[in-house]
Amino acid sequence: MNPAYSVILFTTASGAGYGLLALLGLVGLQHGPASSLAFGASAMAKALILITIGLLSSTFHLGHPERAWRAFSQWRSSWLSREGIAAVLTYPVALAFGLVWTGLVDAPQWIAPLGIATAIMCAITVFCTGMIYASLVTIPQWHHRLTVPVYLAFALATGVAVLTAIATFFDRFQVFQVILAVLLLFLVMVLKFFYWRSIDAAPARFTTGDATGLGKDVRQWELPHTNVNYIQKEMGYVVARRHADKLRRLVLLMLVAAIAAAVLSYLITPWFSLVLAAASIVAAVVERWLFFAEAKHVVNLYYGSTAT
Amino acid sequence: MTSLPASTTKKLGLVIDLDTCVGCQACATSCKEWNTQGVSAPLSDDKPRSAEPMGTWLNRIHGYEVREEGRDDARIVHFPRSCLHCETPACVTVCPTGASYKRAEDGIVLVNPETCIGCKLCSWACPYGAREYDYPTGVMKKCTLCVDRIYNENFEPDDRVPACVKACPTGARSFGDLGDANSAVSQLVKERGGYDLLPEMGYKPTNKYLPPRARRDHVTFAEPLPKSDGSAMDRLFAWADKLMTTAKASAKANEADNADKLEG
Numbered sequence: 001m002n003p004a005y006s007v008i009l010f011t012t013a014s015g016a017g018y019g020l021l022a023l024l025g026l027v028g029l030q031h032g033p034a035s036s037l038a039f040g041a042s043a044m045a046k047a048l049i050l051i052t053i054g055l056l057s058s059t060f061h062l063g064h065p066e067r068a069w070r071a072f073s074q075w076r077s078s079w080l081s082r083e084g085i086a087a088v089l090t091y092p093v094a095l096a097f098g099l100v101w102t103g104l105v106d107a108p109q110w111i112a113p114l115g116i117a118t119a120i121m122c123a124i125t126v127f128c129t130g131m132i133y134a135s136l137v138t139i140p141q142w143h144h145r146l147t148v149p150v151y152l153a154f155a156l157a158t159g160v161a162v163l164t165a166i167a168t169f170f171d172r173f174q175v176f177q178v179i180l181a182v183l184l185l186f187l188v189m190v191l192k193f194f195y196w197r198s199i200d201a202a203p204a205r206f207t208t209g210d211a212t213g214l215g216k217d218v219r220q221w222e223l224p225h226t227n228v229n230y231i232q233k234e235m236g237y238v239v240a241r242r243h244a245d246k247l248r249r250l251v252l253l254m255l256v257a258a259i260a261a262a263v264l265s266y267l268i269t270p271w272f273s274l275v276l277a278a279a280s281i282v283a284a285v286v287e288r289w290l291f292f293a294e295a296k297h298v299v300n301l302y303y304g305s306t307a308t
Numbered sequence: 309m310t311s312l313p314a315s316t317t318k319k320l321g322l323v324i325d326l327d328t329c330v331g332c333q334a335c336a337t338s339c340k341e342w343n344t345q346g347v348s349a350p351l352s353d354d355k356p357r358s359a360e361p362m363g364t365w366l367n368r369i370h371g372y373e374v375r376e377e378g379r380d381d382a383r384i385v386h387f388p389r390s391c392l393h394c395e396t397p398a399c400v401t402v403c404p405t406g407a408s409y410k411r412a413e414d415g416i417v418l419v420n421p422e423t424c425i426g427c428k429l430c431s432w433a434c435p436y437g438a439r440e441y442d443y444p445t446g447v448m449k450k451c452t453l454c455v456d457r458i459y460n461e462n463f464e465p466d467d468r469v470p471a472c473v474k475a476c477p478t479g480a481r482s483f484g485d486l487g488d489a490n491s492a493v494s495q496l497v498k499e500r501g502g503y504d505l506l507p508e509m510g511y512k513p514t515n516k517y518l519p520p521r522a523r524r525d526h527v528t529f530a531e532p533l534p535k536s537d538g539s540a541m542d543r544l545f546a547w548a549d550k551l552m553t554t555a556k557a558s559a560k561a562n563e564a565d566n567a568d569k570l571e572g
Contacts, residue, residue, distance in 0.1 A: 001432070063426020063446025070423055071404035077311050080429055081404035137398070137509060138435045206506065213503050213517060214326075214374045214385055221384055222371030224336070227360045229368075231437040234428065298506070299437035302370060302389060 002237040003292035006060040012284045014054025019159020021047040022122035028101045028115030039170040040102035079135050083128035090121040126155045141295040146195040153191055154284050157184035161280035164273040173270035181262040189255045204307035211301035220304040239293035247290050254283035313412035319487030320414045321393050321514035323496055327521045329480040331369055331386030338475030339367040346456045352444040364442045366451045391438035391451035392513035393417050399430040421447045435509045486514050
């Protein structure tokens, strides 16, 4: 599948934003009011900005962004529609939480319920994002039981990395942030390891013979057109195996670097949390690029790919 | 609404005969011509007269080399590919806006170009590559089964068929109600063992493909020539044959030479 930059930016930025927002909600649930207005407002603003950048960039690849509002209508059948609705509904809940959590509105009894509601909305939204991809039977590498867990784990891991960095600026660096970061980044590594092992081991399901119904030994003889068409541009993108291997190692290296930075931020100076945040985000972007580039659509069987 | 109808009154679709299709592209050309001015207008082209032409087409004709088990010679099968108007198409259910829909009355899958946001998700959901994004207009295009022909009362009844069916010079494309077991298309499917593409995907295509018929090789080989009896006449023929073979070989070499020049 063609790794469109707008979609990579959308899923990684909004993922980190929802992860951060969910953690702030849980912090509110656990600890009550934010320790200072400046910290609370800054963290909330960064979460909402990341989410908004992501959502806006997802509209960049639309043919008609001005009609995007129509996408809220088909929640009965479409995961994309559900995701859009969940994303929009999260805003008022998160804003209400932010107001009471930071103390701008004095209603401390509402911090806990709004905190947990915010976290749940974030989880639902990222779950829907993952399901957009996981529900497509045409792409075996996406129609996989680990697709949604990876989306959720990456969102939380990048969220806690950003939270630790923000906390450092406001002198609110805490050990629990480091522990959470290390655990989540390790979880991401384990999930990705098993995901990659699984997609590498999965046997090809279909051949060109299956796709055309013409028997066992079927090869492309003539293309229907002289130049590439939309189908090949969008669905035909194939990353060379050696490049994919290199990029997989880069993702793992960045995750290890992020874990090391998390440990160093506890041992040496909290400012290592900036390295933690940067390395986590690079890992997320490269992983998301690979998620698209390594996905093989069944339609390629009609275009000369012998097995998918 | 992108939820699918529980059932459709009719199941209009195509039956494509892979035995008689000659890959002439008449159906694709006729489809493009009709639909770039009908309900799907425009089917945009980008640099159509350049070295890298690109454009939106609703029907694509592939060619495959098929080798049967136990034989070393292959045969060529021409393979038209367009929307199969599936009974349970995920291209419809993934649509976030309701622009994609399946009609309850005849099962035709359509896109409303007024409400499509061009998110391309439906094309990801289609295993058959039936949907093509029209870049200049920013919406998805697909086969409409020529809804603007098949119900058009201004047309003679004979012309109320999709443009591709009307154009096919070998009768390799048939149109009708595949939900009616007595229709001509259903009978054809039954008779010739028509099949679904990738039934494992679970989309339940309406369109059916008829497999190529078994090969009839025995009529294609000529009788072997009788052996020479060594007479003067036979030697004369052998000499003439050798002379002509050499001439033929040198003519062939010339031809290859010219082809090189043309390509250069």
